[in-house]
Amino acid sequence: xxxxxxxxxxxxxxxxxxxxxxxxxxxxxxxxxxxxxxxxxxxxxxxxxxxxxxxxxxxxxxxxxxxxxxxxxxxxxxxxxxxxxxxxxxxxxxxxxxxxxxxxxxxxxxxxxxxxxxxxxxxxxxxxxxxxxxxxxxxxxxxxxxxxxxxxxxxxxxxxxxxxxxxxxxxxxxxxxxxxxxxxxxxxxxxxxxxxxxxxxxxxxxxxxx
Numbered sequence: 001x002x003x004x005x006x007x008x009x010x011x012x013x014x015x016x017x018x019x020x021x022x023x024x025x026x027x028x029x030x031x032x033x034x035x036x037x038x039x040x041x042x043x044x045x046x047x048x049x050x051x052x053x054x055x056x057x058x059x060x061x062x063x064x065x066x067x068x069x070x071x072x073x074x075x076x077x078x079x080x081x082x083x084x085x086x087x088x089x090x091x092x093x094x095x096x097x098x099x100x101x102x103x104x105x106x107x108x109x110x111x112x113x114x115x116x117x118x119x120x121x122x123x124x125x126x127x128x129x130x131x132x133x134x135x136x137x138x139x140x141x142x143x144x145x146x147x148x149x150x151x152x153x154x155x156x157x158x159x160x161x162x163x164x165x166x167x168x169x170x171x172x173x174x175x176x177x178x179x180x181x182x183x184x185x186x187x188x189x190x191x192x193x194x195x196x197x198x199x200x201x202x203x204x205x206x207x208x209x210x
Contacts, residue, residue, distance in 0.1 A: 004186075004207045006106075006176050007049035008115060010041075017149040018121050020044045045200040046149070051192040052172040056199040057162045063197035067171050071142045072203075075210065076104035076188035078181055084109060087129030087153055094135070103142040104188055111148040112179035127153040130160035137168045145173030145190075145205075176205060185210050 008014070012025045021044035029038040046052070051072070054061030079096045081088050088107060098105060109126035125148040128136075136144050144151065144165060151172050152161045165172055173190055187208050192201025 001208050004181060005204075006178055006181060006207055007203060007205045008175050008177050010043070010048050010202070014048065015118055015121050015149070016044065016047055018123070018154075020046060023047055045195070045198060045202070046174070047202060049173075049175040049177075049190075049203050049205055050200045051190070051203050052151075052162070052166065052174060052200050053192075053198060054166040054169055054171070055197065057159060057166050061166065062169070063195070063199065064171075064192050064201040065194050065196050065198060067192075069191065071104070071171055072173075072188075072190045072192065074104060074188065075102075076106055076143075076145075076186050076207070077102045078106045078108050078178060078183050078186060078207075080183035081107050081109045081126065084126055087127055088132045089129045090131040090135040093132055099185075100139075103140070104145075105136065105141055105143070106145040106173070106176060106178065106188070107147065108178040108181060108183060109147055111146070112177055114148065115177045116179050121149070123154040125150075125154065127151060127156075128161050129153070130164060133161040133164040136170065137164060141170060143171055143173060143190075145176050147176045147178045149175050173203065173205065181207065 024042040028040040053064035055063045128151045190205035192203045
């Protein structure tokens with residue numbers, strides 16, 4: 001079985017969403033001085049590839065440690081939205097040939113090229129529009145992923161996409177790298193870190209062919 005890693009490497013000074021904590025990784029202990037290598041990591045909970053928990057936007061909702069793990073393992077559909085600019089609307093999703101009954105949808109957009117090579121944070125990334133989020137909720141989707149650091153358009157007032165998805169209990173997988181991934185059916189595993197009452201969990205996401 002060949003695994004396709006669709007997560008973004010964590011490294012010092014990597015691209016983060018504007019206003020998020022910068023990433024710093026430094027040696028805390030070294031083989032030369034301490035006979036062991038041990039690193040200190042300073043970073044935000046929404047760094048790189050991560051899952052937004054409902055509690056990220058919804059008061060009193062589940063933290064990442066209480067989201068059903070079954071949502072993060074199983075069949076997934078990589079939808080080809082590379083021609084869309086701006087917000088992905090319900091009409092775009094309807095045209096994307098996503099099979100009925102699909103429970104995990106990963107949105108492959110032109111964003112993935114921004115990881116190759118990694119560029120400074122961009123505000124003009126492709127995102128899921130509010131009516132696109134409604135489309136997901138109406139079809140009982142269990143997980144939605146996208147290939148940039150937020151599923152919400154930059155500066156969109158009220159964050160309607162986050163509220164509609166997370167309000168329906170749908171976790172959001174952000175910061176994917178789908179640059180080399182063919183559209184279509186895959187198996188997926190993307191388990192978030194078990195952070196007590198966490199608003200998000202850093203994630204190692206992989207795909208493999210069915």
